[in-house]
Amino acid sequence: IALLVFLLINIISAFHGVNPHRSLWGNFERMTSVYFLGHLTLLSFYIQLLGQAGFIYVKRLMIILVGVATFVSLNGLSGWLHGPTLILDSTLPDRVSSSLGNPIFFASYLVIPIFLTMYLGLNAKKKWQKVLYLFFVIIQLVGVYASVSRGVMIGLIVGTFAGIVLFILLSKNRRWKIISLFLILIITIIGSSLFVFARTLPEQTILHRMTTFTGGTMKARVILWGVALKGFNDRKWFGTGPENFYVVENSRFNPAIYEFDPIWFDKPHNYFLEILVTTGFFGFLAYSSVIGSVFYALFKGFQKRHLSAAQFSLLTAGFVSYHVQNFTAFDSIASGAAYFILIGMIALLESNNNVQKGINVEVISVSHNKMTYIIVGISTLIASILVVTTNIFPVLISRSITLGDKSVNFSESKKLFTTALSLPFDFDVYSLTTTIGDFVLRSLKDPNLSNERTMLLSFLDQIIFRQESLAEKSQNPRLYVTLALMEMNKFYFTHQSLEKVESTLKILRVLAPKRIDALQIFFEWNESIRNYSDLVIIAKEMIVLNPFGRNLRWQLARAYYLNGDVLDAIKMGDEITRVTIADADPATFGWYLDAYEKYDYKKYTALLEQVLAQHPEGTEHAIALLKAYLIQHETEKANKLMQQILLVDPNQKSLIESLFKTISH
Numbered sequence: 001i002a003l004l005v006f007l008l009i010n011i012i013s014a015f016h017g018v019n020p021h022r023s024l025w026g027n028f029e030r031m032t033s034v035y036f037l038g039h040l041t042l043l044s045f046y047i048q049l050l051g052q053a054g055f056i057y058v059k060r061l062m063i064i065l066v067g068v069a070t071f072v073s074l075n076g077l078s079g080w081l082h083g084p085t086l087i088l089d090s091t092l093p094d095r096v097s098s099s100l101g102n103p104i105f106f107a108s109y110l111v112i113p114i115f116l117t118m119y120l121g122l123n124a125k126k127k128w129q130k131v132l133y134l135f136f137v138i139i140q141l142v143g144v145y146a147s148v149s150r151g152v153m154i155g156l157i158v159g160t161f162a163g164i165v166l167f168i169l170l171s172k173n174r175r176w177k178i179i180s181l182f183l184i185l186i187i188t189i190i191g192s193s194l195f196v197f198a199r200t201l202p203e204q205t206i207l208h209r210m211t212t213f214t215g216g217t218m219k220a221r222v223i224l225w226g227v228a229l230k231g232f233n234d235r236k237w238f239g240t241g242p243e244n245f246y247v248v249e250n251s252r253f254n255p256a257i258y259e260f261d262p263i264w265f266d267k268p269h270n271y272f273l274e275i276l277v278t279t280g281f282f283g284f285l286a287y288s289s290v291i292g293s294v295f296y297a298l299f300k301g302f303q304k305r306h307l308s309a310a311q312f313s314l315l316t317a318g319f320v321s322y323h324v325q326n327f328t329a330f331d332s333i334a335s336g337a338a339y340f341i342l343i344g345m346i347a348l349l350e351s352n353n354n355v356q357k358g359i360n361v362e363v364i365s366v367s368h369n370k371m372t373y374i375i376v377g378i379s380t381l382i383a384s385i386l387v388v389t390t391n392i393f394p395v396l397i398s399r400s401i402t403l404g405d406k407s408v409n410f411s412e413s414k415k416l417f418t419t420a421l422s423l424p425f426d427f428d429v430y431s432l433t434t435t436i437g438d439f440v441l442r443s444l445k446d447p448n449l450s451n452e453r454t455m456l457l458s459f460l461d462q463i464i465f466r467q468e469s470l471a472e473k474s475q476n477p478r479l480y481v482t483l484a485l486m487e488m489n490k491f492y493f494t495h496q497s498l499e500k501v502e503s504t505l506k507i508l509r510v511l512a513p514k515r516i517d518a519l520q521i522f523f524e525w526n527e528s529i530r531n532y533s534d535l536v537i538i539a540k541e542m543i544v545l546n547p548f549g550r551n552l553r554w555q556l557a558r559a560y561y562l563n564g565d566v567l568d569a570i571k572m573g574d575e576i577t578r579v580t581i582a583d584a585d586p587a588t589f590g591w592y593l594d595a596y597e598k599y600d601y602k603k604y605t606a607l608l609e610q611v612l613a614q615h616p617e618g619t620e621h622a623i624a625l626l627k628a629y630l631i632q633h634e635t636e637k638a639n640k641l642m643q644q645i646l647l648v649d650p651n652q653k654s655l656i657e658s659l660f661k662t663i664s665h
Helices: 002-016 020-025 034-051 053-080 103-123 127-147 150-171 176-196 206-211 216-232 247-253 255-259 271-305 309-326 333-350 370-406 410-422 431-443 447-474 477-493 498-511 516-528 532-545 550-562 564-581 590-601 601-616 619-631 634-646 650-664
Strands: none
Touching: 002 020, 002 271, 002 370, 020 034, 020 447, 034 053, 034 619, 053 127, 053 333, 053 634, 103 150, 103 247, 103 333, 127 150, 127 333, 127 431, 150 176, 150 271, 150 309, 216 255, 216 271, 247 271, 255 498, 255 550, 271 309, 271 333, 271 447, 309 431, 309 564, 370 431, 370 516, 410 447, 431 477, 431 498, 447 477, 477 498, 477 516, 516 532, 516 550, 550 564, 564 590, 590 601, 601 619, 619 634, 619 650, 634 650
């Protein structure tokens, strides 16, 4: 009942929230949604139905779950040790994610299987089986360690500690109580030692990351949690709707996070806060009741002696571990499926008739009347339609945009993107339009594709139309950023839709007033229409929000320069270069070099030397420096630099010869 109530609250919250479409269907990146939650709820009930038919089937499912988790761990560890893997693990060599694409997803998925493996090992009759399950547990634990996921590791430690304490309280065996106390002592000593001496551990090592909680990532999450708590007050009862945390993250955005992590967060990295903000007080209450119901079912199972003290403590430890790690993470497909399978198994313990010490293989009989066939037929038809519309079509769309984006053949990309735009039931319009939009903008700027401009502009119109429709419904500033970029580029190429660009930018200012990404779009737009006075105001605003971005200071200096405040521009440039020019983008200080080329040639030459030392691949600056050497008759330096340039780019030979000839004369 608690699960059904939680699902119902999520459905109400989805329709009551800011973006019902995103709440119901999710997106390609996360794949979690109300629709997904509905499947997990059905999965939990299916486990219970399976148990009614015979607990042997549930046990087999448990073995399959443990086997898959071990295989996924072995796959990840093989890549970690430079061995073969099923698919490329992009997070190696620093962290392991195996086939799940994210180290946190991989580690959080293993939490439930680790304790189910222990449970099977505890119940195993033969010694070789116990040894095998012990091996599986070790493999999974090493997988968690190699993922370098601190939240999961803390969850495992806390859950194990809680399980041992519970076992000490419940067990009547004095010998096992002493062993358990000894284990607690070992965990306490090792754990506290690692945290106390964390700073003495070598940096860039797994143990150092696992035991350090003062880094930028952790500080960013603490700031994010504060944003979430403030955002809860905006929609207390039913929240913003599942998957709509971005609304709070932008409306309550705290610029202090720029010091640690400037990305757009769509999750608060705390599942309890996510539930509270996105489904409100009622959703949080329903989720809490699910947790309480599961603990109650576990306790009833122990009371009715379906579970021994060791089994009860072990399953409780797993349940606690999962929820503790969720204080620093969020649910993924794999971890969510494992969790709901566990809930289904534990729910079997509530009834005297569900679980027996022996194996009940009695199968429930089904009456084969006409109505049964009608219900089965209608259910099959509905299920088939849902599979095609909500699985097959989205997969085909995702495949088309992925292959189209990676293809280097323009015609092939065009064909794949045309297919993606034509297929129905695209539940993630943002991913589709952003990917195709990037392709269109790149292609429009390619002089070799000038004959394709009409087709590309037609693509751009389709993308803008879809993004406008979605942006109005979702009020997602990230979508308005991409929409503004598309509309601005359309204006550059067609000189149409000036009003549309300005309208989109105004909405973006309202939705994300403290976002550097949004203000950067304003900066680029005002620069393109030569509104240099506003350019200075915008650049100053960005520095107030993010005083840690050095390129933003270069940008303000350039705004001064474009606005005619040359002395202020040069003064700010001097302040920046007094510290370093190393981490600046050469594109942002080209004006600074131009200014000194006119006013102070020796300073200009010194700056070019500094730029070239930090960006040796920059042929353009190398040629400029060569020219400066020749003008100042520094022949030895010029000859040496010429050789360096020709080593990097032999095609510059004719230009260099021309410079030597012209300037020498």
